[in-house]
Amino acid sequence: MSTTPTEQKLDVAPPYNAVARHGVSPEPSHDEVARFDFLANFNKFLSGALGPGNKLAYDRRVLPAFLKEHGREPQDRFEIRHAMNKDPFHKFWSALKRNSMEMRQQNGRSMVLRQIDELNARARQFNEGRDTLELNPEIDVPRYQSAVDIHCMPGSYHGEELPGDVSAGANYDCGIFATTAGGLGALSDGGGQALVEWIKKERPGWEPRRVLDIGTTVGHNIVPLALAFPNTEFIAIDTAAPILRYAHARAQSLGATNITFIQANAEDLSRWDDGTFDWVQTTMFLHETSGKALPRIIAEGYRVLADGGLMFHLEQPEYSDAMPLYEQFIRDWDAFNNNEPFWSSMHALDMKTVMVEAGFDRAELFESGVRAVVDTDIFPEAATGDDEDHGRAAYWHAYGAWKNSDQMQHAAE
Template identity: 75%
Template structure:
């Protein structure tokens, strides 16, 4: 398989409750996967060329100075025809992805709901609480253009939001997260095995779990641990629990809960508290509260671990900050820009994790060799074949 061509959508592992695409629906996802790859590579490269040869010289001529921040770069770039074309194509590709996933799910919603019930009913590993309110910062916007966001229901008690989310992840990432879109979770397992060989956490907590694709690998890797995944959205929890059961993670518990208030868990209850690409979907008020609650329920000597995009620092060029900001203004990620400009290390320190206990590391999604048979070993360069995140972590000081 060529390195620059995403794998076919049919490579996705269709577990028992995975939405089954028709020939045309799969073809549409294949087009979108390759279109996204082309946009992020060949076409996106033109943004920097436009900035350096047209936009920046014009800004200097008009203002007599360099841009002061990423926002000035954005306003200047938004007038450039190349960037406008790239941006419009990228936005439309996401809308097409969401509408294709929604069409796939609604066509078979009766079957999907029935399958989910078979895995969910009669099990105490799914705890839904209707009294949990959807935070306004989550309910006010359709996150990354997903109709109804994570909380939307076509009818009461359905799994449509989770099924749509699951069906499109593979196409959106061009297969970089693997056949089960769990490359982030697999990366967590590989990282902890290298960092702390033989460490066996007793309890693990995943915040903002959605469909659990990042926590299932941890639950399978530590079968004797109590693993809990929480989210405020019932539809994705219903689907995620059924998905986990179908994949053999039978003891993984899905609980509807707001991470700002985890009073049901005592202090020091968990050995590992973690998030994966979750912090950027939190408001400026919610994020420090959730970090503080996570630290409260973390045991002395335990691990807090957040997989995220890198923070904006003075060392990061303004053009890169601007380009990374695209999702905040064009992909319904309203807190993206502000979150990446926060001092996350200070927030963790204020919550009780001193800076000397903190670390930042890079974590690369584990390549699925059934999709990329020629993928290099984890310690080798993979030339952009898999997703890479920054990880912000800390080992809580012993009591």
């Protein structure tokens, strides 16, 4: 007896050719496009079709075995991890997920190295003779960034194939679209677009004088803000010169000429006076800092933030008592399998306490949620309302504060 399969809409990633080009975009070959298309859909398959199998393995095999052996529930996410690492399905899924990241890095790196001379030349056209790029060879890359190849990216953010090149930034930029399956938009700037949308709703009409973006990487999260506030001065800092060269050229080519990219360590912002900035922010950066560095960065950010100014950090939510241990375990995967050594400890921090210790009053703190903005050129169904959340997988938890905002309000009155 034959049956007709139930028709269903396949959850297919947008094609890599939907990536928007800018002045220093690496140009993919046919085969490189095909590999990224495969990887984008492979990642969706891992998270969508295979991912729930981890919970089944836990509920049906791992947890019952743990209860039988120990006579109690697991006490923390680490006990769950040690138990799950023995399960064949989880080992299979985890190996596939790790290999997908390694393949992504291999494809991006080969694409960049194939055209590295051309990329470096194009970057120089945007960088040379501009006073909006300041590199400082005296800045040491912190060990928490140099000890491992973060995200499995060879050479991490600071590696150079040639003196003065942009290969690290180009590799980082070219693969984000595939890794996120287009969920951050054609320019992978969904985080920055989300910041623009959030601040326009939160503080209509507000226009900061000066903004500091810490851990800017390739500037994809700050360019949308700079374009939205053309009269604002933006300072974007990072410790890695190769990505700053790329970030500056990228921003210039996109018309964001009001950003100055500076090689600096956010643990020491002494070149800037107290109260210099109206907005100090990070986007998915704090989890790549160490337990000692993070409080210093927050404290320095507080010092250079003006009264009435905004501190805003987009991250993943902290591991609170309200978050189930299994969810903590699955969120922890990157810490042990994707070269994110500080991921677990950072998300176990009480960020509110860290910010209070930096100088904020607890009453000034707030938490929010920020979603990536749908790129309707990639997901046209979102524009029609047929599928409002399609492509909006990227979601950040936000830790924020308005510094001395009550005092500023009273002064204005």
